[in-house]
Amino acid sequence: MSNNQAWDDEYEVVVVGSGAAALAGAYSSARRGLKTLLVEKTNLLGGASAYSGASCWLPGTQVQQRADVEDSSESAKAYLKAVMGDHEVERREAFVDTAPELVEFFESDPAIEFYWTAFPDYFNAHESKPLGRSMMPVDLPREEIGELADLVRPLVEYDRYNQPHPEGPLTAGQALIGRLLLALTNTGNGTIQLETELVDLVTEDGRVTGAIVKDAEGIRRIHATEGVILGAGGFEANQDLRTVNGTPGNSGWTMAPAGANIGTAIRAGQKAGGAVEQLHQAWWCPGAAQPKGNAAFALGFRGGVWLDANGKRFANECLPYDQMGRVLAAAPERIPSWFIFDSRFGGQMPGIMRPFNTSPQEHLDAGTWVKADTLEELAAATGLPADALQASIERFNGFTVTGVDEDFHRGENPYDQFFADPEYGPGPTLIPVDQAPFYAARMVLSDLGTKGGLRTDVDARVLREDGTAIEGLYAVGNTSASFSGGFYPGPGTPLGSGMVFAYRAAQTLKAPAQAQSV
Template sequence: MTAQDQSQTQYDVIVVGSGAGAMTSAVFLADQGFSVLVLEKSDKFGGTSAISGGGIWIPNNHYFARLGGNDSMEQARRYLDAAAGDQVDPARLQAYLDNAPKMIEALTRCSRVRYAVAAKYPDYYPHLPGALPGGRTLDPELFDSSLLGAELDNLRKPSPSTLLMGRIAWTARDAHKAMARGFGWRLLILRLMLRYKLDFKWRRRSRFDRRAALGSSLVCSLRRSLMDRDVPLWLNSDFRELIMEQGRVSGVRIYREGRELALQARHGVILASGGFEQNQALREQYLPKPTRMAWSATPPGNNTGAALQAGLAQGAATALMDWAWWAPTIAVPGEDKPRGIFAERAFPGAIVVNGEGRRFVNEAAPYLEFVDAMHRDNARTGGGSVPAWVIFDGHFRFNYAMGPLMPAQVMPDSRLRPEWSDTLYWKADSLEALAGKIGVDAQGLASTVAKVNDYARTGVDLDFGRGGNVFDRYYGDCNIKPNPCLAPLRKGPYYAMRLDAGDIGTKGGLLTNAQAQVLREDGSVIAGLYAIGNCSASVMGTSYPGAGGTLGPAMTFAYVAANHLAAKRREVA
C-alpha cells in the first residue's frame, strides 16, 4: 500500500467488502474514471467468495451461446418467475436477466476473470418451466496465483474441501468427473497430482497448488485486475456506520489502526460486506430456531451484519430476513468452520435420517431445500431433525467421500485421526449398535434401511423420488444401475456423521431496487447508497435456481450499480 493510499480520505466511491461483488464493482467503476477505495474488515481479502465454488449462474450467457447452447431471455424469465414467484419485484428480476450476460461479457473483456461453461450442471429445479439441463452455470478457469506476488499472502485461503487432497486445485468440472466416477476419472486425478508434484519451484514456496481454482480463482483474478488499475484495498478496516449529509450518504466511518476514520465518498457508497450469519443475536432475532453461527460454513468473525445495521439506522427496508442460503454442514474437530455437504448426499449408498431413524427428504435435493426440509421436519418431530444423521456402510466408505473422510481405498480407517472417532464419525458393526451410539431409534433405522435397499433394487425411490431427475443424477455414480443415486446398505461396518442445519450466508437484507439502490420502508431511495450480494435481499426470493445463484447476482448488481453511478455523474456534469 502506498503512502497516498494510507492518507487519502476522499474518493468518488467507497466499496465496503472485498468479495466477488465488491471487487467486480470496483473494476467497473475504475474503468469509468471513478476513484475507488475497497474496504475489508479482516486481514484477508476475498470474503466468503474466496472459499466458495466460484460459479456464477448467468442465463443466456455468451459462453454457452458460443458452444451452440439453446437459451433465451424468455426461457430464463419463465424459469425465474416459476422459482421466485411473487416474492421479488419483477423489475429487479428483469434487471438481473438483462444485465447478467452483459456483465460477464464485459468482465471477461476488461479483466483477468475467465470462465467456462459447466455444460452438464443442471438448473436446480428441472421440473419447472424454462429449466435447462446445463449451460447457465459458469465455472472459473484456473488462475496462476503467482501473478499476485506478495499480495497472495493476504488471500483468504480456500476451504480444504474445495481442493483435491486438501491442496491441489481443480475446476468444478474436474471435481464432478471424479466424484461421479466418470470415464477416465482415475487418470484425471493422476494428471492433477503429477502437475502439482512436478511444480518443484512453487512447492518450495507453498504446500498449496500454484493454481487457484473455484472461488479462489475468481477473487485472485479480480484482485489482480484491481492491482492492474491501482485500486487501493484496505485490510483491517472495520466499517462502523454511514455518514449522511443533506439527505444523502456521503461517506463511511471505519475503525482502522487503532482509530476511527471518516472517509468521504463524493458519489456514493456500495455495501457488499456479506450477510449476518456470524452474528448470533441477529440469527436469534430473524432465523428459524434452533440456529447457531457455529453451523455456518462462512468465515468466523466476518459477515456480522454491519451493513444491515448501518442501513437500518438510516431507515432502510428489509426483506427475506428469515431465510438463508441453507446448506447442511459437518463440524470437523480442529477446523475453524464446518464444511458444507453439497455433492456427497447424492452418492449411492448413503441415507439421511432423523431421530426416529426415518428419512424425511430426498438426500440428493438442492442444499437450500435440504435444510429447509430439516427445519420443517424438526418442527414436526419436536426437535428430531436438527441435527440429522447421514448413514452409510462399508461399501460406501470404501468407494466414496463424505465430508473430510476420503474413500477408504485411499484413506482407510487406520489413517483417520484418532480424535475423529465418536466426534466426527461414529462406527459400529451393526445398524442397531450404531443407532445406540448416536441416539437414533434402532427399529426405525432398520426399517428405513430395508426399504431403501428395496428401492435400490428397483431403482425407484417411492418416498422421495431420489435420482428421478437430472439434477439428482449429476453427482450420482454413473456406473450404478438402475439408479445412480441408490445403492443398498448391507456391508458392515456401518458409519454415521452428524449433519447440522448450516448455511453459506444469509438471504435476507437491505431491500434494493432494479438499480441496486437501497430503499426506505416507503419505497423512496436512500440517495448515494447501494447494496449488493448477501447484505441485500436476494433477487432470487426464497429459491436457489442454480449453482452460482449467489455470486451471479452479486456480480451482476455490482455492474448495475457502477453503471448507475456513472449515469448519475453524467446527469450533473
C-alpha cells in the same frame, strides 16, 4: 455530521467488503474512471466468495455461446417464473437482462476470463437446463497475479486450518477473487485497505456522503462524493442477530470466514434509514458436524440414507443443498440427524465435504461419526430407535432392487443423477446400505450465508420503508435482500446476482468526463 466538518480522505466511491459482489462494484466503478476505495475488515480479501466453487449463474451470455450451450435470457426468465412465480419480477428480470452485458464487460478486460461448466439447474421446472447455465473463472496462474495472490483468502481447506497458500494457480473462488482484484488494480483507480472496519455511515440532508471507518491508526472519516456500496456479507456469524430474526441454523455451523459476516454493514444501512427484509432467509446447506464443533458444507451424496431422531427417512438425499437445508429446517427432529452409509465406500462418506481435511478416523475418535458391525449396534451408538432404523434401511434397500424410490423419488431428476455412479444398480442413485461395518455421520444445518438484508431496487440503491431510494447508498451481495427470496434457482445464484447488481450500481454513478467508455 455537518457539512463544515473536515474529512480525513476523499474518494468518489467507497466499497465496504471484498467478496465477489464488492469487488465487482469496485472494479466497475474504477474502470469508469472513478477514484475508488475498497475497505475490508479482515486481513485477507474474498470473504466466503473465496471459499466457493465459483460457479456463477449468469444466463444467456457469450460464455454459453462459445460452448455451444443452448440458452437465452428469455429461457432463463421462463425458468425463474416457473420456480418463483410472481416473486420479485422486476429485480429478477433486471438481473437476467444484465447478465450478458456484465460478462461481456468483464471479459473485455484481459484479467477476467470464464468458461462454461456443466452443473444442473436446481429445480426440475419449465425451461430448466439439465446441464445448467453456470460458468466458472479460468484458473489464474500465480505469475500473472504476482504478490497480489497473498492478499486473497485461501480456499476453506487451508484457511480454516491456518495453512499457507498452496502452490500452483489460484482456482475456483480464489481465481474469481484474484481475477477481479487484478482487474481492479490494473485500472489505476482503485485503492485497497485491509483491516479497516466500517463503523458508521455519514448522512447529510438525506444523502449518504461518506463512511466512518476504524483501522490501526484509529477512526477516520472518508468522503464518498458519488456513493457508498455496501458488500460486506450477511450476518450469519452473529448468533444474536440470527436469534432475533428467527434465522434457522447456528453461527457455529455457517461457512463464514472467522471474524467476518456479523451484519455490521446491514445495521449501518438501517441506521441510515434503509429498510430490511427476508432476515429469516439464508443460502442453506447440510453441514457435516466437525470435531471442533463447526460444520463442513456437504453436498453431492451418491449413496446412504438420512434418518431423523426418530430413525425415519425424511427426504430425497440427493436434493440440491439449499432444498435439503430447508427440509432440515422444517422439523426439529432433523437437527441433528444422521447420515447412514456402509463399508462399500471404503470408510469414506459417499458425498462431498468442504472443507475435507478431517479424516474418518478423526471423526470416529471425536464421535461425530460412529461405526458398528450391525444396524442394531449402530442404533445404540447413535441413540436412534433400533426398530425404526432397521425398518427404514430395509425399506430403502427394497427400492434399490426396483430402482424406484417410492417415498421421495430419489434419482428422478437431472440434479440427483449428476453425482451418481452408474456402476450401482438399476437406479444409480439408489445404492443399498447392506455391507458391514456401518457408519453414521452426524449432520446439522449449515449455510453459505444469510440472504436477508437491506431492501434494494433494480440498481442496488438502498430503499427506505416508503420505497424511496437513499441517495448515495447501495447494497449488494448478502448485505442486500436477495431477489430470489426463498428460492435458490441454480449453482452460483449468489455470486452471479451479487456481481450483476454491483455492476448496475456502478453504472448509476456519475463518471468523470474523461472516463473510459464502457
